[in-house]
Amino acid sequence: MLSFTLNAQTEVTFFVEDIPEGTENVGIRGNTAPLSWESSAVLQPSGTGYSIQLTFPQSGADLEYKFVLFERDNDVIWENTPNRSLKLPATGELITVNAKWNREQVLDISKLEPIPPELLLEDYKLVETLVLDLHPGTYRYKSKSEIQAALDRLKGAFSEPQTHQQAYLAVSRMMATLQCDHTKAGFNNQTPIINSIIHYQPDKLPFTFRWFGDEMILKENASQQNELQRGTEIVAINGIPVGDIKREMLPYIGADGATDKNREYKMEINGYDFRYNAFDIFFPLLYPIENNQVQLEIRQPGETDTKAITVTTLTREDRSALLASRYPDFPETRDEMWSFEILPGEIAKLTLNSFGLMGWKAMTIDYKAFLDAAFSEIRNSGISNLIIDIRENNGGNDEMAIELFEYLARTMPAYDREGRTRYKSFPESLKSHIRTWGDNPWYYELKPKTAMTEEGYYIFEEEGNRKKSKKPIYEGNTYLLTSPANTSLAFYTALRFKTQNLGVMIGGETGGNLNDINGGQIIFLTLPHSQIEIDSPVMGGFSREPQPNTGVMPDIVVPIKKEDLQQGRDVVLEQALALIQKR
Template sequence: MDFASPSRNRARVYNRRILVLKLGAADMQRSAVILLLGLLCSRAAAQEAIPSAKLLEDADVLRRIYERAHPGLYRYNTKAQMAGHLAALRAEFARDRSLGEAYVAVSQFLAKVRCGHSYANFYNQPRGVADALFSGRNRVPFLFRWIDGRMIVDRDFSGALKPGTEVLAIEGHPVAEILGKLMTIARADGGNDAKRVAYLEVRGKDRYEAFDIFLPLFYPGIGERIGLEVVPPGAKGPLTLAVAAHDRAQREALGKEAQQPAGADPWKFETLEGGAAYLRMPGWALYDSKWDWKGFLDRGMDALIDRRAPALIVDLRDNEGGLDVGNVLIERITAREVRGGIQRRYTRYRTLPGDLVPFLDTWDWSFKDWGDKAVPDRAGFYRLTRYDDDANGDVIAPRGRRFEGRLVVLVNAANSSATFQFARLIKDNQLGTLVGQPTGGNRRGINGGAFFFAKLPNSKIEFDVPLIATFPGERPLPDGVVLPFLDVPDAGVEPDVPVKPRAEDIAAGVDAELEAARALLKGRR
């Protein structure tokens, strides 16, 4: 069962037709004017006040949808706590707000659910909202990581910053203050703050990055020139400078650069020194792909077996998830059946209340009615048997020729959906060695699998609604009672070999996790 986020590769498919016109000089001028007017109109829309009464109506729609459809609403909050969070949202909407202010308020409310799949998804926003909020030239012109609360540049596009440079302040605002504010909108499961911090890095992997979106929403003064206070590698003290900001198109170009060319395989087996194989898998979001990824993996594993490769390093860093790709790998490396543990699936309804339908969209309307596959359980929950009725948990059986070499998996906090589940299976069943940082996700279970995309009637802000919750071991408690999980950590999966990121490694161009994996295979760790 796929517990993927629809953030990178929505299941909704849009057919876009591109009309290519041959324009004369006059037509091109008119087009440029129209484009500029459109940009100005979108910025005006972002600042235009939405009446309080309309926003309060939106808050009520959000409440009704989550109370009736979100199966993890009370996983980390009691009913009283969620009521308090809703009251805080309504207090924000007690006066007229701009679209940007409303988007921040909704995002802060959704973050309090503490569900990694509950957020105002950048990729699913209507065009008017996306153009109004995401189009400015106000993005920092560098990529960075958070290391112990420090913002460390790992790739620069301004020509002014070296990898390993520490940014102390942006437009006079200390980065600690910025991180603190942005943590209020960061999505993650339960108490996994490492995932929240990783979510607020700029890695150049996607068209939209949370830091890019929310920095100018929290700090509207940030514009086309951005003042920085920095400490370059080896410098004795801080420097101040100004850099030209990036816009959405420049950031999207980086995201495309990070992806494989159209038609190319997104993954690649390589051979490292000593014969070990290396498989980089930057994403598993292959919902609409026609690529035979299963065949690619089987051919690759057969090739490793034929040449008797001593080990396979699978690099899942920065891979949130997607399809259950990891199961196919496990089938080829395990000598026994692998059970995922008892991960019971629950939904909040059998038949979706009809009054919610006008606000929702999805790729599969069968999610409206689970029928006899949703069995009444304890108050407020239905046991979902549509995908798996096995009371002993999911079972992955050996398949084909077995790869008997050593398995090492590189992980970090981005692994929060299908990649989290894979890391958990590898760790719990001792199938390989995890190297890197603790994963995202949460051992107490996550929400996902099936989704509605909800649109608020007045602000038009979209938010994702996960429909299936997994719970480890025993069933969830009655509606509104937080399950204590006293014996289950409120955290992701811990690596077997922890590797702490360092600014010095970034400055030197050292891939610390990969080097640790190589050392492990050579017996030096």
């Protein structure tokens, strides 16, 4: 929120609230004097927060800044958000900026102007370079003519003025063509403009749901409409059949190869505050919402007739808070995605639904101590059956899966795979527009073991951890529960479990792909004019021999029906327990 009063000089009052308890000092740092990135201007307690008034002699500057917490000024805690920004007026004014700690700045998107085609075409050239000269999986699933047709479609769109919303859709469709789970107009690493459009508007449906074919079946209700009970079928939204919405959205959803069940999973809403759902992003872009309301046509369980109701849309944050207040088991943090319990019959159940240690709303759990305590209890209690549930795990940090397998297998398997890139020297035109984790851009100049192959790849030796585990290995029966949500590291977890024959895999086909996936080092390319950030890997893993174009298939596939959701049944877990009973 900004308020302006004419004055002789540019004075800005910064106010921030929601400061964590126990904080000693609150400061602000920035790129324009009197602020700097090296030292903090200290805010003073003010009402429900902290404030400071600063005079900026350089009017017209583009100010970037962040709030910090500290005891000593050389050891600060930064906000885990993009830099905040403020255009200082060219004439003297008095400005008040109200903010909340660690909450990204929300911009007024109603004031965004369409982007001119001459600027969009400069962005297009960067996308073209990324796709044709760098991305390792450009031709993994698509022919050159198919890729060129997708690029031509993007260029055609960018030859006309585009809103930021239209540009985001066009880029998303282009990147989804590559059929790579790690390649997309990003959800997690966007610029403030795009984040304000796709994440922070009150345009999210006030419920969670799952797809069963073309049927959208409600799970949890955050609206004020009591008719929306678990198992209710959403037949249409604003008069549009939900099956049509699903088909319209599908071309914008990336996944590895032909794993369409994973695409379907991404078009569901789970409502977690710490995860972004593609449906939340693309539905308001494809079907703009007016006055924060949508009309639903619904059919309640056991009924044939439908009825119309109107619901108010919400922000992601408000929806998550409402769901957490109404449903005691609804997770509020990633840490709550891990649990350990002993079920009746002396069966251990280890739920590991995230491997996310880095970035936005990361896990804070001491995962090594957690796993050590769980396996110690299993060992000391003589438990002979262990269920490991990763059905909501989308991947994350390798070290977490490595630590898990220290208790399950003595050695690492040998995979018949190789690493590939499509470049040796990183394209110069992209360098000034990318960022990534780490300070060493090792990927700028690569040293492949071969010359370029006829297929246009450079080959690299795959390095793996071949050390033998020194931990006590669990010798009982192990059951791994999987689903189409399992991509990236979760896919590799399922693949290793099955490759090493560590137990019985039960549930649904995973995401990922048996032909391997693009991943490892991910770069974040920001298009300078549309401000769209694109996630892209620089290297891909490739199976040396062609494999089925699928994820990892369970030993026992368990179909889930809408009636199971309506009745609150976990049929996958039931299958695992029934198998244990037989044994």
